[in-house]
Amino acid sequence: MDVILTGDRPTGRLHLGHYAGSLKRRVEMQNSGKYKVYVMIADAQALTDNAGNITKVRDNISEVALDYLACGLEPEKSTFLIQSQIPELCELSFYYMNLVTVSRLQRNPTVKNEIQLRGFKQSIPVGFFTYPISQAADITAFKANLVPVGEDQLPMIEQTREIVRSFNGQYRKILVEPMAVLPENHQCARLPGLDGAAKMSKSLGNCIYLADTANEIKKKVQSMFTDQTHLRIEDPGHTENNPVFIYLDAFCKDEHFAAFLPAYQNLEELKAHYRRGGLGDGTVKKFLNEILQNELKPIRERREEFAKDLGEVFAMLEKGSIKARAVAEQTLQEVKTAMGINYFNGNSLLKSV
Numbered sequence: 001m002d003v004i005l006t007g008d009r010p011t012g013r014l015h016l017g018h019y020a021g022s023l024k025r026r027v028e029m030q031n032s033g034k035y036k037v038y039v040m041i042a043d044a045q046a047l048t049d050n051a052g053n054i055t056k057v058r059d060n061i062s063e064v065a066l067d068y069l070a071c072g073l074e075p076e077k078s079t080f081l082i083q084s085q086i087p088e089l090c091e092l093s094f095y096y097m098n099l100v101t102v103s104r105l106q107r108n109p110t111v112k113n114e115i116q117l118r119g120f121k122q123s124i125p126v127g128f129f130t131y132p133i134s135q136a137a138d139i140t141a142f143k144a145n146l147v148p149v150g151e152d153q154l155p156m157i158e159q160t161r162e163i164v165r166s167f168n169g170q171y172r173k174i175l176v177e178p179m180a181v182l183p184e185n186h187q188c189a190r191l192p193g194l195d196g197a198a199k200m201s202k203s204l205g206n207c208i209y210l211a212d213t214a215n216e217i218k219k220k221v222q223s224m225f226t227d228q229t230h231l232r233i234e235d236p237g238h239t240e241n242n243p244v245f246i247y248l249d250a251f252c253k254d255e256h257f258a259a260f261l262p263a264y265q266n267l268e269e270l271k272a273h274y275r276r277g278g279l280g281d282g283t284v285k286k287f288l289n290e291i292l293q294n295e296l297k298p299i300r301e302r303r304e305e306f307a308k309d310l311g312e313v314f315a316m317l318e319k320g321s322i323k324a325r326a327v328a329e330q331t332l333q334e335v336k337t338a339m340g341i342n343y344f345n346g347n348s349l350l351k352s353v
Helices: 016-032 043-049 054-071 088-099 102-107 109-118 131-141 151-170 214-222 243-251 254-260 267-276 281-339
Strands: 002-008 035-041 078-082 146-148 179-181
Touching: 002 016, 002 131, 016 035, 016 054, 016 146, 016 243, 016 281, 035 054, 035 281, 043 054, 043 131, 054 078, 054 281, 078 281, 088 131, 088 151, 088 281, 102 109, 109 131, 109 151, 131 151, 131 281, 151 179, 214 281, 243 267, 243 281, 254 281, 267 281
Parallel strands: 002 035, 002 146, 035 078, 146 179
Antiparallel strands: none
């Protein structure tokens, strides 16, 4: 059976970019019954750039767990775990560090982008700089061969593949080389921010959160960046690189027109009208709002129900973490045996003398 490892950093509630980029796909794969799924809340990784704000990370563990449950991930079908509760992951990271050079980490596009985004310059925390190695430990500990990610995480998966190949070639072939699983809808791979920025990001404050109220969603959609050349309704507009239309590409279905905008039959008709002029941004945003409200309302309602019993949520996380740790411990022992450092297993240290 294929194994999936997926997760998020608990630095805030999850947003529409997470949902479109990988959460929807995770739920679909979980429900197919074809995969063994591990869902990780990566709190240790979050601490690499939040070491001075541990409360932020700690408090958001429940927020992320609630978002997972609200979207349809289920503890009966997936194993939920908290990264810091699996110490074997740290030990695996330490061994993998010897298989990666500093220059290779510096070339990782995702790391470079995140360093620039956070303004670290020369004051990069070592933990943050090496988090591709930590991610490799997470993936390989559970021998995951499939990792649902957004497009921006592809360099991270490639770095894990390199580490696996290096380990298997230098020691023994026991680690599994993973493959990235991207959203089937290309527009979902990387939703732009409400402000037109390349990425929807909690740190940039340009997100629609899964827990947002109906009124908050409406206000955010109304404030969205569109086409700067489309100043009047009669002006021809551009749908390419227009966040409102990118969101429509990601979420709009033909049936939405019959329900919310019956003057058109499909998205191509709407785009054609916008391009030739005569269609205002207000009309398009109103349509997008209706679609997002329809998508997010059941998620928000499920989230509110789960939030009524946080004790049960944390019991689920504890149980899953214990189960996951047993798997990671088995992999760690295999790694140490392959490296020849499992000294007290069968008196191997004596045998080498």
